[in-house]
Amino acid sequence: MLKAILFDVDGTLADTERNGHRPAFNLAFKEAGINWHWDEDTYGELLSVTGGKERIRYYIEQYNPSLPKVRDLDEWIAGLHQAKTKHYLALLKKGDIPLRPGVARLINEARDKNLRLAIATTTTPENVTGLLTATLGAQSLDWFEVIAAGDIVPAKKPAPDIYNYTLEKLQLSAKECVAIEDSHNGVVSARQADLTVIVTANPYTIGDDFSGASAVLSDLGEPERPCQRISGCEPTHGYVDCAFLGYCLPG
Ligand code: XBP
Numbered sequence: 001m002l003k004a005i006l007f008d009v010d011g012t013l014a015d016t017e018r019n020g021h022r023p024a025f026n027l028a029f030k031e032a033g034i035n036w037h038w039d040e041d042t043y044g045e046l047l048s049v050t051g052g053k054e055r056i057r058y059y060i061e062q063y064n065p066s067l068p069k070v071r072d073l074d075e076w077i078a079g080l081h082q083a084k085t086k087h088y089l090a091l092l093k094k095g096d097i098p099l100r101p102g103v104a105r106l107i108n109e110a111r112d113k114n115l116r117l118a119i120a121t122t123t124t125p126e127n128v129t130g131l132l133t134a135t136l137g138a139q140s141l142d143w144f145e146v147i148a149a150g151d152i153v154p155a156k157k158p159a160p161d162i163y164n165y166t167l168e169k170l171q172l173s174a175k176e177c178v179a180i181e182d183s184h185n186g187v188v189s190a191r192q193a194d195l196t197v198i199v200t201a202n203p204y205t206i207g208d209d210f211s212g213a214s215a216v217l218s219d220l221g222e223p224e225r226p227c228q229r230i231s232g233c234e235p236t237h238g239y240v241d242c243a244f245l246g247y248c249l250p251g
């Protein structure tokens with residue numbers, strides 16, 4: 001029986017990457033006086049690495065950009081990333097990043113049905129708070145029993161750690177929960193934790209390998225705006241509801 005829904009954040013709750021995280025990184029680079037700029041295509045490549053600090057490090061190692069002389073690279077990356085978080089939170093506050101179709105509807109239905117809700121993400125905790133507050137209001141923070149985010153576990157997605165941590169906090173087994181994800185790394189993470197996964201793809205992840213997902217959809221859909229099925233199970237009414245999630249659970 002379905003007891004909880006575990007939501008990924010970036011790309012799943014909202015399309016945060018292209019016009020949220022990416023410009024925030026670029027603003028931080030400018031502020032730090034470095035001439036890096038992540039355009040949309042470059043950022044799409046960099047998304048193969050989860051976590052902002054890890055993404056910056058990967059960029060330095062793989063793209064060889066000009067780098068100021070720094071005493072401690074870890075410290076410098078952490079400072080740059082802190083500035084990025086500040087810019088990202090300011091962008092969220094402007095209210096320009098809406099939730100994806102069906103997200104608010106599914107959360108409301110789950111609450112009506114007394115299902116439990118949790119967040120399992122690699123993004124920084126303040127980013128989750130900022131997104132939920134800007135879209136659903138500050139009271140929505142209490143709707144999520146567990147908000148598992150960022151460096152709370154040492155290994156980020158595709159490692160299963162963040163989902164295992166969430167399940168442990170909820171004291172639930174994977175068989176009682178469904179994860180909603182948008183990316184290959186997210187699906188691998190959730191599947192390694194034995195979870196049933198539904199994917200709502202987005203322009204950055206549509207070409208990803210989603211093997212192991214029970215359904216791959218364009219989005220969660222709305223009664224008046226059905227989602228498109230890409231592969232796997234199809235929601236009967238054209239949108240994902242709690243009954244569909246329960247149906248996707250293993251026998
Ligand atoms: C997606 C990510 C995040 C963001 C940036 O996380 O990889 O790293 O791109 O967030 P998810 P930070 O899909 O698991 O929500 O810069 O705060 O790390």
Ligand code: MG
Binds near residue numbers: 010012181183186
């Ligand atoms: Mg994601």
